[in-house]
Every structure is written in C-alpha cells, then in structure tokens.
Amino acid sequence: MAVRTKRKKTPRDQAGFRLFLLSLPFLVGIFVFSYLPLTGWVYSFFNYKPGKALLDCEFVGWKWFIAPFSNPVLRGQFARVMSNTLGINLLYMATMIFPMFFAMFLMEIPFTGYRKLVQTLTTIPNFISWVLAYAAFFALFSTEGLLNNLLVGANLLKTPVNFLMNADHMWLKMLAYHLWKGLGWGAIIYISAITSIDQEIYEAVAIDGAGRFQKMWYITMPHLMPTFFVMLILQIGNIINNGIDQYLVFSNAMTQDAIEVLDLYVYRYGLQQGNISYATAVGMWKSLVSVILVLIGNNLSKKIRGSSIF
Amino acid sequence: MALKSRGKEKELESRMVRKLTVGDHLVNAFIMFIFGLFMIACIFPFYYIFINTISDNSLVITGRINLLPRGIHFSNYTKVLTLKELPHATFISVMRTLLGTLFTLICASFPAYCFSRQEYWHRTIFYRFVIITMYFSAGVIPIFLTYRMLHIYDNFLVYILPCCVTPFNLILVKTYIESLPASLEESAEIDGAGYIVRFTSIVIPLCKPILATIAVFSAVGQWNNWMDTVLYTKDKRLQSLQYVLYRYLKEANTLAEIARENPEAMAETDPSTLLSPLTVKYTVCIVTIVPVLLVYPFFQRYFVKGMMIGAVKG
Numbered sequence: 001m002a003v004r005t006k007r008k009k010t011p012r013d014q015a016g017f018r019l020f021l022l023s024l025p026f027l028v029g030i031f032v033f034s035y036l037p038l039t040g041w042v043y044s045f046f047n048y049k050p051g052k053a054l055l056d057c058e059f060v061g062w063k064w065f066i067a068p069f070s071n072p073v074l075r076g077q078f079a080r081v082m083s084n085t086l087g088i089n090l091l092y093m094a095t096m097i098f099p100m101f102f103a104m105f106l107m108e109i110p111f112t113g114y115r116k117l118v119q120t121l122t123t124i125p126n127f128i129s130w131v132l133a134y135a136a137f138f139a140l141f142s143t144e145g146l147l148n149n150l151l152v153g154a155n156l157l158k159t160p161v162n163f164l165m166n167a168d169h170m171w172l173k174m175l176a177y178h179l180w181k182g183l184g185w186g187a188i189i190y191i192s193a194i195t196s197i198d199q200e201i202y203e204a205v206a207i208d209g210a211g212r213f214q215k216m217w218y219i220t221m222p223h224l225m226p227t228f229f230v231m232l233i234l235q236i237g238n239i240i241n242n243g244i245d246q247y248l249v250f251s252n253a254m255t256q257d258a259i260e261v262l263d264l265y266v267y268r269y270g271l272q273q274g275n276i277s278y279a280t281a282v283g284m285w286k287s288l289v290s291v292i293l294v295l296i297g298n299n300l301s302k303k304i305r306g307s308s309i310f
Numbered sequence: 311m312a313l314k315s316r317g318k319e320k321e322l323e324s325r326m327v328r329k330l331t332v333g334d335h336l337v338n339a340f341i342m343f344i345f346g347l348f349m350i351a352c353i354f355p356f357y358y359i360f361i362n363t364i365s366d367n368s369l370v371i372t373g374r375i376n377l378l379p380r381g382i383h384f385s386n387y388t389k390v391l392t393l394k395e396l397p398h399a400t401f402i403s404v405m406r407t408l409l410g411t412l413f414t415l416i417c418a419s420f421p422a423y424c425f426s427r428q429e430y431w432h433r434t435i436f437y438r439f440v441i442i443t444m445y446f447s448a449g450v451i452p453i454f455l456t457y458r459m460l461h462i463y464d465n466f467l468v469y470i471l472p473c474c475v476t477p478f479n480l481i482l483v484k485t486y487i488e489s490l491p492a493s494l495e496e497s498a499e500i501d502g503a504g505y506i507v508r509f510t511s512i513v514i515p516l517c518k519p520i521l522a523t524i525a526v527f528s529a530v531g532q533w534n535n536w537m538d539t540v541l542y543t544k545d546k547r548l549q550s551l552q553y554v555l556y557r558y559l560k561e562a563n564t565l566a567e568i569a570r571e572n573p574e575a576m577a578e579t580d581p582s583t584l585l586s587p588l589t590v591k592y593t594v595c596i597v598t599i600v601p602v603l604l605v606y607p608f609f610q611r612y613f614v615k616g617m618m619i620g621a622v623k624g
Contacts, residue, residue: 120607122352153373
C-alpha cells in the first residue's frame with residue numbers, strides 16, 4: 001500500500017478491493033455497534049423524556065454536563081459516587097502486587113501436585129459470573145447461610161443476622177470479593193514469568209550462600225517487577241471503570257450508598273429512573289476521562305517497557 | 311530450596327548440595343497451609359451449596375447441613391428442572407453460548423485473514439478503524455438507545471450480534487496468521503483458489519490452536535454474561551439461567567411466584583423432599599455452575615497460552 005501511486009488499477013489492487021468487499025459486512029457491524037452509539041450522545045443536550053421524539057424535546061445545551069457540579073442534590077450524589085469509585089479502585093490498585101506474591105510463594109512449594117491443585121482450584125472463581133460468586137457468599141453469610149447456622153447453633157447469636165445487609169467496611173468487603181475472584185487468575189502471568197527465569201542464576205547465588213528468602217528478594221522479585229509495573233500502569237485507564245456486575249449483585253437497601261460506583265449510578269439514573277439525558281452526560285464525562293487516562297497509561301507503559309525490560 | 315520448585319525437579323534435586331533444615335520444612339508447611347486455606351475459601355462455598363441440594367430438605371431448612379450431606383436424595387434436581395421457566399432459561403443459555411461463540415469466531419477470524427493480506431484496499435485505514443474501538447465506548451445509555459433504534463432491544467439477537475466487535479481477538483488471529491509460513495497459502499493461490507477457499511481450506515485448519523483458545527474464552531463469557539439481560543431486555547422469555555438465578559437470589563417475592571405458578575412442584579407431603587425457596591436457589595446455582603466446571607479441566611491448558619499471546623502482542 002505504501003508504494004501505491006496514481007497508476008492504472010492492477011490485478012493486485014482489484015484483489016485488494018475484493019478483500020475489502022468480503023470483509024465489508026464485518027466493517028458495517030463494527031460501525032453499527034461501536035460508532036453508531038456515539039450519536040446517542042446528542043441526547044445529553046436535550047431534556048429527553050422517554051416516549052417522545054428527540055426533536056420535540058427541549059434543547060438545554062450543557063445543562064446536564066454542569067448539573068453534577070452545580071445542582072446541590074446531584075452534587076452530593078456525584079461526590080459520594082466518585083469517592084466510592086475512586087476509593088474502591090485505589091484499593092484494587094494498592095493490592096495489585098498480591099498476585100505477584102501469590103505466585104512467588106506458590107512456586108516455593110516443593111510438591112508439583114499440590115501446586116497444580118492450588119492453581120486449579122484458586123482460578124475457578126475467575127471463570128464464574130458475579131451472580132454465582134454472590135450465590136457463594138449468599139450461602140455463607142445470608143440469614144439462612146452457614147455462618148448463621150454455626151453462630152446460632154453455638155448460641156453466640158439468638159436470631160440470625162443477614163451479614164450481606166451490613167454496610168460497614170463496604171469498600172474492604174468489595175476488595176475481599178474482588179481478590180477472592182481474581183487472585184489465582186492474576187497470579188498466572190507471574191507464574192509463567194517465574195518459570196522463564198534462567199535456573200543458572202539461582203544456582204550461582206546458591207553457591208554464594210543465598211538462602212530461600214534472599215533468592216526471592218534479590219532474584220525473583222526484580223524479574224517480576226517489569227510485568228507488575230506494566231499491569232499497574234494499564235490499570236490507570238480503568239481507575240473510574242468498575243463495571244456494573246459486582247456492585248449490582250452486592251447492592252441492597254442497606255449497602256447501596258456505600259458501593260454505588262459511577263457505572264451503577266449511570267445505570268440507575270438512566271435505565272431505572274428514565275433520566276436518559278442526565279445519565280448520558282455523566283457517562284460522557286466518564287468516557288472522556290477514561291480515554292485520557294488510557295492514553296496516559298499507554299504512553300507511560302511505552303516508556304517503561306522501552307527502558308526497563310531490556 | 312527455591313530451585314526445587316522451578317521445573318526440572320529431578321535433575322536439580324540430585325545436584326542439591328545443602329540438606330533441608332527443620333526451618334525449611336516449617337516454612338514449607340506454613341506456606342502450604344496458607345495456600346490450603348485460600349484454596350478451601352475458593353471452593354468450599356460451592357461444596358456447601360452442593361451438599362445442601364442433595365441432603366434431606368427438612369434438615370437443610372433448619373440449617374443443620376454444614377459439612378457433610380445427610381439423607382441423600384436427588385429429587386431437588388428433577389423437580390427444579392421442571393419448574394416453568396427453567397427449561398426455557400437453560401435453552402436460552404445454551405443457544406446464546408453456541409451461537410455467540412460461533413459468531414465471535416467468524417468475526418474474529420475472517421476479517422483477521424483479510425487484514426493479514428497486504429493487498430487489502432487502504433489496509434491501514436480500515437485496520438485502525440477496527441482496532442481503535444478497543445479504546446472507547448459510547449457508554450451504557452447510548453448503546454441502549456441504539457439497540458432500541460435497531461430493534462434488537464428485547465430481542466434474542468442482542469446476545470449475539472454485538473459479538474462482532476472483537477478487536478482484541480482479531481489482533482490475536484491476525485498475528486497468528488502472519489506467523490504462519492506464507493508458502494502454504496501461495497501454492498493454493500497459484501492453483502487459482504480464491505480468498506474464501508484459501509481461508510476455509512488452508513488458514514482455518516492451521517489456526518485451530520488460537521481459534522480453540524478464543525472459542526473457549528468466549529463460550530465461558532457468553533454462558534456467564536447476564537448484564538446484557540439486565541440492560542437490554544425486558545421479556546421474561548429471554549432470561550438466561552444466570553439471570554434467573556440472580557432474580558431468585560435478589561428478589562424475595564419471585565420464589566412466592568414460583569410456588570404460585572408451579573403448585574404441583576411445591577405440593578409435597580414428605581418434608582425431606584419438599585422444595586423450599588432456599589433449596590430452589592441452591593439447586594439452580596449448582597445447575598448454573600456445572601457446565602463451567604465441566605469444561606474447566608479441558609480448557610485449563612488454554613489459558614496460560616491465551617494469556618501469553620495477549621501479553622506478547624501488547
């Protein structure tokens with residue numbers, strides 16, 4: 001393509017155009033499902049009421065974009081939602097080193113069979129949906145769950161308590177659920193990185209008298225740090241991105257305020273309460289900030305990868 | 311010590327100079343114990359749910375099945391699967407998994423093949439057009455509005471058609487195709503085979519490993535996906551198993567509804583097999599998780615590979 005100049009159409013060009021036509025249905029699909037929804041952003045400039053045609057609705061300009069900062073009620077909500085979003089995500093980021101330690105200590109176990117077993121069983125939670133994950137915690141902590149059975153059986157509790165309805169330390173609980181689901185899976189990339197470390201290095205330091213923890217600290221960890229930093233930086237793009245599932249399943253009348261994150265807020269306002277225009281505007285703020293963060297993360301990662309891996 | 315665990319066990323063991331001290335054994339035991347606890351935390355909830363579905367229902371409802379099943383019976387499963395909405399929800403789950411995976415594979419592989427050909431018309435521009443979709447999203451509400459406009463809101467197709475946007479999978483397949491020796495395809499090209507013939511008879515068979523990886527991941531993703539049911543459907547007949555389970559867990563009154571709609575399943579005189587709301591929840595949970603666990607050992611060998619390809623691609 002680079003050498004393409006204004007000459008007559010060659011058979012090669014024709015073949016290239018045929019390829020384009022063959023993949024055209026797919027390109028149309030991409031357009032419809034990724035680009036066309038962008039036109040939905042115009043709804044945020046109107047006072048849209050479901051059931052009416054958009055053009056019959058009042059044009060309000062930037063009103064909905066300013067609303068989360070100017071309207072006192074919305075400002076309160078927005079501040080709470082943003083603090084939940086950032087708080088929970090910063091906790092996730094702070095614990096991103098855990099999978100690395102998981103992998104390092106797992107590889108210390110001298111029995112291959114046991115190691116495989118741990119790896120297999122701890123990865124399972126990653127492959128189930130949040131509904132099933134919730135079912136697991138429901139079985140443990142709900143009024144009819146295991147914990148209540150045991151506590152009531154031992155006379156420590158008179159009447160069963162639904163622990164899932166308790167909003168104390170909600171961020172930490174979300175972190176715990178998140179780690180339960182993702183720790184084993186997150187470790188896989190570090191495990192394969194450890195297996196690719198040259199064994200001779202360990203032999204060399206063993207001769208120098210290095211013990212187990214010295215090997216971990218001076219050899220294994222420095223080898224894993226580049227991977228860790230890349231993962232950390234890529235996470236920057238997701239810092240206001242939570243997804244809805246995890247928060248939707250764990251939210252109820254009591255916990256709602258403590259775990260309502262940005263995505264869930266948009267869903268509630270837009271699809272449940274029908275305030276399409278406001279929800280779209282908040283979603284656009286989110287998209288905008290996300291794209292900027294992704295770009296920052298990508299640039300940082302290029303720099304880090306360029307300088308520290310080789 | 312660390313040496314031992316890192317592959318080539320046998321060989322290294324014979325070369326070990328230092329003997330294991332008591333301290334080493336203690337540290338090993340401690341590490342294994344901690345991992346054992348986490349392993350149990352990952353798997354025990356499902357074991358607990360399972361023993362509660364096969365135990366005497368009168369003991370389950372009074373909370374006396376904690377570690378071992380008692381009074382084993384399987385009537386919960388036969389009954390739950392005849393409840394009005396469950397066979398249909400299972401059908402929806404299976405169909406969206408099969409069709410969604412197939413569609414994902416087609417949309418990841420054929421365009422990837424097209425883009426792997428240098429002669430593609432304005433290749434760079436169109437390739438960027440596809441790849442750039444990884445970095446932005448219009449957001450939930452505009453997507454919802456678009457689906458409504460396209461009339462796939464509240465339609466089974468909403469589970470399938472959006473799968474055509476798989477830029478990441480497309481990159482994986484394209485990279486894979488480009489790593490294949492070009493001579494294989496050239497010989498067919500000289501024989502006069504067109505693009506479609508070359509794609510189906512040469513490229514696809516060679517791409518089996520990467521396509522298998524994608525198929526497995528997208529199948530699990532489809533089976534597990536319930537957010538699209540929440541966001542983009544209203545019709546009860548489009549609810550998958552995951553969503554039905556979600557409703558059972560979250561909405562207290564749905565179980566009263568089940569009892570009203572299925573009087574025969576709830577009309578049982580023997581308390582040991584009488585369905586209670588709790589046993590219905592637990593049983594549906596096991597029914598929903600079993601397919602994932604069944605394919606899990608089979609696809610475990612794919613995920614390191616899948617993840618590594620992703621990491622190399624960057």
